[in-house]
Amino acid sequence: MFSYAQDRPNSGGEIKPSKKEDSISVNIKEVINPTKTDSTLVISEKGQDSTKIDSVKPNPEFLTDIVTYKATDYTSFNRKEQKLYLYNEAEIYYQDMEIKAGIIVIDYSKNEVYAGRLKDSLGEYTQHPVFKQGVQVVEPDSIRFNIDTEKALIFNSRTEQAGGYFDSEISKKENDSVYFVKNAKYTTSSNREDPEYYFLLRKAKVVPDEKVATGLTNMFIYGVPTPIGLPFAYFPLTKKQTSGVIFPSFGEQNDRGYFLQNGGYYFAISDYVDLAVLGDYYTNGSYGMRFESAYKLRYRFGGNIGFRYENLISSERGFPDYAKNTIYNIRWTHTQDAKSNPSSRFSASVNLGSSKYYQSTINQVNAPSFLNNTLASSISYSKTFAGEPQVNMSVTATHSQNTNTEVINMTLPTVQASVSRIFPFAPEGETKKGILQNINFQYNFRAENRITTTDSLFFKKEMWDEAKNGIKHSIPISTNFKLFRYFSLSASTSYEENWSFKTIRKYYDAELDDIVSTDVNGFDAYRTYNFSTSLGTTVYGLFNFEKEGKDRKIKAIRHVVRPSISYNINPAFDKYYDTVEVVNADGDTVEEVEFTRFENSIFGVPNKNFSSSIGLNLSNNFEAKVRDKDSTATEDKKIILLNNLNFSTSYNLAGDSLQWSPIRVTGGTQILNDKMTINFGATLDPYALDNNNTKIDKFNIDNGGSLFRLTSANLTMNYSLSSKSFEGEDESRSKSRDENLRSGGRADDLFGVAQDFADQRLNDSDNDQKKDEKPSDLYKYKIPWSLRFAYAVNYSNSARQDEISSHSIMFSGDIEFSPRWTVGASSGYDLKNQGFTYTQLRFERDLLSWRMNFSWVPFSSRSSWNFFIGIKSSVLKDIKYDKRKQPDQQL
Incomplete structure (x- = not known):
């Protein structure tokens, strides 16, 4: 029950109200459980026919939906004040x-909602209040919201917008947007209480998820105002x-004057x-796009494509060094999702252009690529095409370009096209x-149009005039079977037919006193075959070192030997020679x-001399079983001593001299937990x-x-180790390495790191997560x-030169x-010529919301340095300062 006291009206007569029928019938239903604080208020209206009762249009209802509310201590509705x-x-x-x-507090008389804080003991x-409407979240000290107009006054609000944070003394919500x-x-800055920097917006208009327009604004660094400001700004x-x-x-x-670089427009x-159009301009007239x-x-698929063009001018017109x-440069990469179409696949990896592009460009991104030779x-x-037999078909276009000689092969x-192996005599299933059931054959088809040209003739008429083309058909037939239980014998023969559409003819010109060669257009073909077998x-072999009563470190060594002997016959096809x-x-x-008329065939020439040779090969593998250092391990540990140790040579039965080929020895292993x-x-x-x-025919x-002359030798070692190697895979700088690979560079950073300090895409994505790790309380x-x-x-001694032909180390x-200081370097040393190779030094400082980088190439023709400091956030990445010193002008 609810009761309210009322003042007694002054005497003066009684006024009886006249009975009138209201044009609006309001049915209010409120359900409040006095034992619980959760409740639901439902208010609905039923409008009657106004044409029969009242011509006045009814006022809109206060609440048009269900209001759900709850509180921990109490909920109270004051009917006199009309407040909840x-x-x-x-x-x-x-x-x-x-x-x-x-x-x-809900004020029904004003259609407003008030929300505020509580004060503890x-x-x-x-x-603090948390106001959420749609996806917008505001955390103020207090808020005043009008349900009817959806306008609000927010005091000391805190909100996040697109990675940025707003802390405002007074905010006025005009509408949803x-x-x-x-x-x-x-x-x-993620530190809301003490940000490293902020911009003071004295009066601003905020459109959530779209923009901020403000008047006078300037930057504060740790609460100290700076002269970095603008009369108006847009975020x-x-x-x-x-x-x-x-x-x-x-x-x-130095040699191009003042410049504007990497400016342009981004099209979403x-x-x-998407598409980014960027340009460079230099005051001496040079430009780039x-x-x-x-x-x-x-x-389905994904990729990226890029085109770079630069018109570079050096010195001044009229000077001798002008x-x-x-x-x-054109780059294109395209990858197809393997699940999109299992039976067909399209891929592309393109990197072509001017041979001197990476040597001439000065962009930091291309720093590791200027040493590329190809x-x-x-x-x-x-x-x-699925079926039995299965048919595979492919169409490929390739390009290889030597940046030193400027020769292009395409x-x-x-x-x-190929047909999978067919076993004509094998029983089904x-x-x-x-030997008979293992007989199989294939059919292979290859058609090729090959072009060799240079930079100056690239995609000109002369380039197509030198094109060579041809078609090759091959049918290999082979079989294999066991011999004497422990030997594997295989035999094969192959038939090839080569089609050529351009041959040559040679004749002696008495006037020129020389042999002249002319091209003959038309179809021609030659056919070859060969035979080979191997056993x-x-x-x-197992060498056991264990003895009863002794726990030796080396338990056993296993030696696996794979000897093989082969015999090859290549008949002479001298009928194709004139x-x-x-x-x-x-x-x-x-x-x-x-000569042979097929000298210009892209698939080679027919074999002129008969050859019959025996090949010898010996492959070795060494493994060891050792005691595990981990005392809790239940089994011994296996390690590889030598991955392979191979010996190979051949003996030409048809030769009249120098019948033995040199013995080739190769080997390899991995040590230091497979890191080297x-x-x-x-x-x-x-x-x-x-x-x-x-060389003479004498041993x-x-x-x-x-017994043997060491004519050549080589040794290579690669080592990669990091502190993360003992914790998991190191994925740092993966994006930079991808950029190197797209430009034809190395998969590591031994030639330097691709850097663009203003481009967030090349930054390590895990840096922030790494910095947020909390240190242990222990030291x-x-x-x-x-x-x-x-x-x-590399060692060379083929003609008694006895010299180290090349000797280098790269690191x-x-x-x-410290948690926010990183120093890196890439360099190398030529031990033969005694000089350092291309060297890059890198310094990076993590300034929380900012970052600072310094890159330095101390010597060489590309000696330079680059300093950068700027905000990490992509929203404000244009707020930066960078200074660079380019290589000195080369006269």
């Missing part, structure tokens, strides 16, 4: 609006990719593809046994020159040299020497580090001296 009070952990839900606070305010703020702090807040201007970098270069074409686009369709150079491209499409295109087995007679003035033949890879090789020649260092041991600090090096040495490493 919710106290302690109060919550109210209405349509898409949600308010949580220490205390909430120590006088501290707790339970517009806020007006006064004396607001905008920052990207984008969108969470989606949108089109916009890309702010350029300013600077000066759709959710599947770049087009970069990325595309991706989930579960030069004008045009360079370009640019390579490949575009391929393959299709599998295949446009290469068409290949049973295991194949014996091999596997021998296992001779040209060279005659003198008297008509006498003085010389006969032999070692490969070695050597060539041993049994024949001696004469006084002119020419070296019979000429007073050793134990880990210093992350990484080390990579490659060592190579790269990074070390994190």
